[in-house]
Amino acid sequence: MRPVVVRPVELSGVSYTYEKGDRPVLREVALEIGPGEIVLLTGPSGSGKTTLLTLIGALRALQAGSCRVLEQDLAKADEAGRVALRRRIGFIFQQHNLLGFLTARQNVAMALEIDAGTAERDRMTRAGAMLAAVGLGDKTESLPGQLSGGQRQRVAVARALVGQPGLVLADEPTAALDRQSGQDVVRLLTDLARQRAVPILMVTHDPRILDIADRIVAMEDGRIVG
Amino acid sequence: MMALLAGRLAWRQLVSSRARLVSAIAGVMFACVLVFMQLGFRAALFDSASNLPRALQGELFLVNPLTLVMFRPEPIARVRASQTLADADVAQAVPIYLAQAKFRNPETGKQRTIQLIGFDPEAGAVDFAGLRPLVPALKRIDTIGFDRRSRPEFGDIAGRLEQGGPFEVEVGGRAVVVVGLVSLGTSFGADGNAVMTETNFRRIVKERPASKTDLVAIRLKPGADAQAVQARLARLLPPDVMVLTGAELIAWERAYWESGTPIGFIFSFGSLMGLVVGMVIVYQILFSDIATHLREYATLKAIGYSNHYLRLVVMAAALMLAVLGFVPGFLGSIGLYGLVAKVTLLPLGMAADRAVTVFALIFVMCAVAGLLAMRKLGEADPADMF
Numbered sequence: 001m002r003p004v005v006v007r008p009v010e011l012s013g014v015s016y017t018y019e020k021g022d023r024p025v026l027r028e029v030a031l032e033i034g035p036g037e038i039v040l041l042t043g044p045s046g047s048g049k050t051t052l053l054t055l056i057g058a059l060r061a062l063q064a065g066s067c068r069v070l071e072q073d074l075a076k077a078d079e080a081g082r083v084a085l086r087r088r089i090g091f092i093f094q095q096h097n098l099l100g101f102l103t104a105r106q107n108v109a110m111a112l113e114i115d116a117g118t119a120e121r122d123r124m125t126r127a128g129a130m131l132a133a134v135g136l137g138d139k140t141e142s143l144p145g146q147l148s149g150g151q152r153q154r155v156a157v158a159r160a161l162v163g164q165p166g167l168v169l170a171d172e173p174t175a176a177l178d179r180q181s182g183q184d185v186v187r188l189l190t191d192l193a194r195q196r197a198v199p200i201l202m203v204t205h206d207p208r209i210l211d212i213a214d215r216i217v218a219m220e221d222g223r224i225v226g
Numbered sequence: 227m228m229a230l231l232a233g234r235l236a237w238r239q240l241v242s243s244r245a246r247l248v249s250a251i252a253g254v255m256f257a258c259v260l261v262f263m264q265l266g267f268r269a270a271l272f273d274s275a276s277n278l279p280r281a282l283q284g285e286l287f288l289v290n291p292l293t294l295v296m297f298r299p300e301p302i303a304r305v306r307a308s309q310t311l312a313d314a315d316v317a318q319a320v321p322i323y324l325a326q327a328k329f330r331n332p333e334t335g336k337q338r339t340i341q342l343i344g345f346d347p348e349a350g351a352v353d354f355a356g357l358r359p360l361v362p363a364l365k366r367i368d369t370i371g372f373d374r375r376s377r378p379e380f381g382d383i384a385g386r387l388e389q390g391g392p393f394e395v396e397v398g399g400r401a402v403v404v405v406g407l408v409s410l411g412t413s414f415g416a417d418g419n420a421v422m423t424e425t426n427f428r429r430i431v432k433e434r435p436a437s438k439t440d441l442v443a444i445r446l447k448p449g450a451d452a453q454a455v456q457a458r459l460a461r462l463l464p465p466d467v468m469v470l471t472g473a474e475l476i477a478w479e480r481a482y483w484e485s486g487t488p489i490g491f492i493f494s495f496g497s498l499m500g501l502v503v504g505m506v507i508v509y510q511i512l513f514s515d516i517a518t519h520l521r522e523y524a525t526l527k528a529i530g531y532s533n534h535y536l537r538l539v540v541m542a543a544a545l546m547l548a549v550l551g552f553v554p555g556f557l558g559s560i561g562l563y564g565l566v567a568k569v570t571l572l573p574l575g576m577a578a579d580r581a582v583t584v585f586a587l588i589f590v591m592c593a594v595a596g597l598l599a600m601r602k603l604g605e606a607d608p609a610d611m612f
Contacts, residue, residue, distance in 0.1 A: 059609040087530030097525035102241030116227040222605045
């Protein structure tokens with residue numbers, strides 16, 4: 001008997017229309033991501049990539065279709081269910097969005113503080129270890145304002161990964177960075193994800209990082225075209 | 227535990243911007259001092275209004291039911307005092323005469339209205355501090371005792387007495403001799419007080435017939451039940467007088483100022499204004515904190531923090547500001563009370579119950595500001611983060 005493979009992301013027939021929009025931004029989208037798989041999502045702007053990402057990330061309520069993320073059926077999830085699911089997903093945004101008044105270590109620890117049951121010392125140790133893993137072991141006590149753009153985005157990567165997420169969603173993480181630091185951050189992210197067998201779904205326009213992917217999915221006009 | 231972590235986040239955010247924190251604390255402190263001063267004045271007004279009734283020694287009092295406030299009394303028939311002696315438990319009934327007259331400042335010649343209090347100083351129904359040793363001197367014709375806590379506009383009476391002994395002043399157009407000092411205190415109805423015998427009172431207030439007095443202090447025999455006597459006297463006497471206990475007399479005098487004048491309302495309104503201004507300041511600070519950190523708040527929502535948690539953070543910040551602003555506001559108000567009491571001679575001071583009240587008001591003020599600012603959190607939409 002073959003073991004049943006549970007896919008972190010399974011969606012089919014997903015359509016989405018914005019309240020103000022007259023036409024759907026997603027039409028009957030189907031997508032599966034396997035365990036540990038790194039998938040790049042490309043396509044022109046307005047093709048629905050970001051909307052798809054926010055639906056999978058449980059940042060929006062599903063309108064039509066079926067969407068299972070980390071074994072959670074999003075068609076049935078309420079706001080509390082979506083908040084709970086988000087805790088198991090690591091998010092990386094175009095901007096680092098770090099809290100300016102917290103040190104790098106405290107920012108990373110924010111991803112652990114959601115679970116108030118963890119011990120402060122444990123949180124700090126794990127945050128420090130994660131920062132060391134992204135090469136910022138000597139910057140743990142720096143404020144975001146004291147770090148370079150690439151370093152801040154690496155802190156954001158550490159924040160996304162420190163909670164041992166079941167899935168990482170990234171939206172053009174290189175957009176705000178120069179070419180070299182952008183590449184470094186993405187390679188770091190994918191290396192760490194592979195070590196931990198965490199699947200990644202990453203929206204990108206950046207042709208230089210296509211080679212890191214297991215699979216590239218192209219979108220156009222609300223549909224997956226290849 | 228969650229609330230503690232939210233509080234820590236709020237604290238870290240507050241202290242990260244010193245300038246903003248200082249202005250927020252200053253705003254709360256400002257509101258605090260304003261409310262303390264308003265409530266302090268209010269209490270001082272009501273306390274000072276009852277200076278005179280509190281100095282009276284009787285267990286029961288007779289007043290005209292038409293009298294609204296003691297500095298403007300309606301007269302009662304003096305014979306009512308004698309009639310109370312019909313009750314076996316009444317030891318003594320002392321008529322007290324009240325009137326206001328012009329007092330000429332012996333230094334500048336300027337006139338100012340002073341409260342005259344006439345009574346039999348030997349009866350013991352009135353006990354102002356310093357009165358006893360003056361009794362023999364007061365019994366001489368055309369003499370008064372001057373309230374040392376009168377406003378300074380009457381002149382440096384105490385200083386002149388100390389230097390040159392008794393001297394002549396003009397009260398109500400009559401030359402009288404100041405023979406000594408008593409201590410009573412000003413009120414909103416009286417800038418100063420002068421005490422004297424009935425006889426000397428009538429020599430100044432000539433239009434007053436001897437048959438009319440303003441207030442009667444009744445002293446009871448030891449062991450008498452004041453309430454029972456009060457009920458008996460109320461039945462005995464015609465309805466042109468009412469019988470009050472000492473506490474009722476004080477309450478009745480206060481009630482005039484509290485509800486019979488707009489003064490109580492003015493101070494309440496002033497307190498409210500202080501709270502509104504403080505709330506707007508705190509709201510502005512909290513609101514701009516949220517507005518400038520909207521992306522970060524949205525990020526926290528995206529990584530799994532609930533709206534509830536973020537509301538806790540805002541509320542914790544509001545309540546921290548309440549405490550941080552109250553402490554210096556409280557200390558500053560104590561200093562200001564001392565200063566203002568010195569200038570106005572009003573009995574202004576910090577009271578524990580008022581401190582508790584003001585803290586509660588400031589706490590609520592900050593909480594409301596927090597609740598208003600929280601609405602901005604709704605704009606932190608994690609779906610906009612991508």
